[in-house]
Amino acid sequence: MELQNKVNQIFRKVFDDGDINITPETTANDIDGWDSLSHVNLIVAIETKFKIRFSQKELLTFKNVGDLLKSINSKITV
Amino acid sequence: MPFNSLKYFLFLPIVYLAFYFIGQRVRWVVLLAASLLFYAALNVPYLLIVLMLVAITTYTFGILLDRAKTTKARRTMLWSGIAANIFILIIMKYLPALSKGIIGLSKLFSFNTQTQPIRALVAIGVSYYIFQAISYLADVYLEIIKPERHIGYFALYLAFFPKLLQGPIERAGGLIPQLKARYEFNYNNMRLGILMCAWGLFKKIVIADRLGLYVNAVYNNVHVFSGLSLLLATYAYAFQIYMDFSGYTDMALGSALLFNINLTQNFNSPYTATSVADFWRRWHISFSRWIFDYIFKPLQMQWRDRRNWGTAAALIVTFFVSGIWHGASCGFVIWGLLHGLYLACSVFYRPYQKKLHKTLRIEKTWFLRAWQIFVTFNLVCFAWVFFRAENLADAFYIITNIFNYIKGARLEFLLSQGEDELVILAIVVFIYWIISATIKRCDFASFIKLSIYMKCLIVYAFIATILILAKFKHTDFIYFNF
Numbered sequence: 001m002e003l004q005n006k007v008n009q010i011f012r013k014v015f016d017d018g019d020i021n022i023t024p025e026t027t028a029n030d031i032d033g034w035d036s037l038s039h040v041n042l043i044v045a046i047e048t049k050f051k052i053r054f055s056q057k058e059l060l061t062f063k064n065v066g067d068l069l070k071s072i073n074s075k076i077t078v
Numbered sequence: 079m080p081f082n083s084l085k086y087f088l089f090l091p092i093v094y095l096a097f098y099f100i101g102q103r104v105r106w107v108v109l110l111a112a113s114l115l116f117y118a119a120l121n122v123p124y125l126l127i128v129l130m131l132v133a134i135t136t137y138t139f140g141i142l143l144d145r146a147k148t149t150k151a152r153r154t155m156l157w158s159g160i161a162a163n164i165f166i167l168i169i170m171k172y173l174p175a176l177s178k179g180i181i182g183l184s185k186l187f188s189f190n191t192q193t194q195p196i197r198a199l200v201a202i203g204v205s206y207y208i209f210q211a212i213s214y215l216a217d218v219y220l221e222i223i224k225p226e227r228h229i230g231y232f233a234l235y236l237a238f239f240p241k242l243l244q245g246p247i248e249r250a251g252g253l254i255p256q257l258k259a260r261y262e263f264n265y266n267n268m269r270l271g272i273l274m275c276a277w278g279l280f281k282k283i284v285i286a287d288r289l290g291l292y293v294n295a296v297y298n299n300v301h302v303f304s305g306l307s308l309l310l311a312t313y314a315y316a317f318q319i320y321m322d323f324s325g326y327t328d329m330a331l332g333s334a335l336l337f338n339i340n341l342t343q344n345f346n347s348p349y350t351a352t353s354v355a356d357f358w359r360r361w362h363i364s365f366s367r368w369i370f371d372y373i374f375k376p377l378q379m380q381w382r383d384r385r386n387w388g389t390a391a392a393l394i395v396t397f398f399v400s401g402i403w404h405g406a407s408c409g410f411v412i413w414g415l416l417h418g419l420y421l422a423c424s425v426f427y428r429p430y431q432k433k434l435h436k437t438l439r440i441e442k443t444w445f446l447r448a449w450q451i452f453v454t455f456n457l458v459c460f461a462w463v464f465f466r467a468e469n470l471a472d473a474f475y476i477i478t479n480i481f482n483y484i485k486g487a488r489l490e491f492l493l494s495q496g497e498d499e500l501v502i503l504a505i506v507v508f509i510y511w512i513i514s515a516t517i518k519r520c521d522f523a524s525f526i527k528l529s530i531y532m533k534c535l536i537v538y539a540f541i542a543t544i545l546i547l548a549k550f551k552h553t554d555f556i557y558f559n560f
Contacts, residue, residue, distance in 0.1 A: 036370070036374070036375070036389075037425060037428070040379070040382050040388070041385070043379070044383065044385065056376060056380065057219075059375075059379045060220055060371075060376065060379070061220050061221070
């Protein structure tokens with residue numbers, strides 16, 4: 001839950017919207033302005049915050065926020 | 079066998095009847111045999127060999143990729159499969175241009191050479207099914223789909239005749255399960271399928287081919303014209319290529335629907351797009367999704383540390399490939415690069431544009447929307463000039479003379495086909511507009527819900543229009559060449 005809150009803060013900052021509340025089921029369709037251009041800013045912001053690096057394969061197969069959280073979790077607990 | 083030939087209108091019902099009466103287990107055999115026959119009807123025997131080669135190679139690499147244990151081995155299999163496909167594509171499509179380039183270079187360095195450039199091969203359909211093959215390998219690698227074990231269904235995925243020559247470019251995950259599904263007669267699909275075939279034929283032979291007469295009159299002899307003639311011919315080309323390609327797509331979708339198969343809709347009112355990015359979400363959708371997923375996204379992510387510059391570079395590379403995919407000529411490359419450039423620029427100015435609209439409080443106003451549609455349409459038309467012009471010199475002549483009204487607004491080309499033809503063109507466009515509005519932007523399901531009298535009226539008007547006003551002189555679909 002703590003991780004989800006931290007990622008939520010990043011979402012709010014990237015999309016400039018203080019009302020965003022992500023859930024594992026959230027997809028790009030649910031957030032106004034989440035397109036391919038803002039997606040890259042989101043990914044870089046997450047990588048910088050958690051000091052991690054996603055693989056190409058992960059980046060191309062994320063379907064929702066749940067996939068993203070799982071991947072972050074697996075990297076920061078290693 | 080093109081969709082606008084009489085042969086196809088005999089072929090389609092025969093294939094359907096054979097498919098309907100045969101047992102479910104061998105229905106794929108009927109469709110595969112029909113698809114190969116359809117391809118063989120082009121009278122180019124090596125095309126069948128190329129199709130089979132792509133099918134066997136991709137099928138084998140798909141299985142090997144799945145069996146590979148390590149990430150490195152999987153990656154090797156993926157890239158080997160992609161390289162094999164690209165090699166075939168180069169041989170089929172780009173060898174003449176490459177050989178011409180090499181001969182030109184050797185002459186430049188004054189090597190004595192008598193070599194003649196390699197003659198162009200007929201490559202109809204090849205770039206479409208090779209793109210499907212590459213997407214299949216990528217999806218197996220990304221574990222989005224499992225590899226197909228049945229080579230018959232796999233070959234049918236590549237060869238299915240409604241989409242073989244000009245797409246839509248289908249994903250294996252969407253098409254193979256449909257090909258395997260049990261067939262049950264569906265009256266609505268049958269009715270909708272036939273209607274879509276007729277509508278597509280109308281767009282092609284009544285509108286696109288008629289607009290083509292005017293476009294050709296100008297574009298085949300540009301130096302005689304200036305100003306308004308060049309502008310109108312360019313606008314006419316924008317609608318000719320749209321009617322031609324969306325007409326083909328309607329016929330492809332309609333034909334597939336007879337077999338209860340839903341193919342991807344390639345168009346969604348592209349000229350109502352409010353930005354170039356929006357245009358690419360509405361134009362040749364199966365292709366734009368392909369280049370977005372398999373070229374743009376991986377490049378954008380690879381270069382993500384460079385933020386907007388990385389995204390802009392990824393867009394330019396993606397649309398450069400898009401241009402090359404259409405053919406190895408400067409016109410196509412410039413067309414692709416222009417779209418890449420439009421989109422790359424928007425990466426930088428879009429946030430400011432949004433803020434400006436917000437400040438001026440015009441975000442959701444009709445005039446902003448109308449202005450954006452107007453600008454986007456003209457940007458797209460500007461790129462179409464390079465796509466259609468016979469050569470670069472013609473394209474530059476058009477660009478530099480499109481606002482030249484010194485020679486006077488000579489519109490003789492409009493009368494090049496005779497006064498009657500111009501009246502017919504106006505009638506045809508009017509009928510298209512009426513029918514299109516009635517069936518709510520090609521939503522055929524809503525047409526079916528109309529009253530019987532309304533339906534009869536539209537169908538009879540439609541048949542009469544095709545019979546009386548169609549251009550029955552056979553012309554190829556524009557996207558046949560890609």
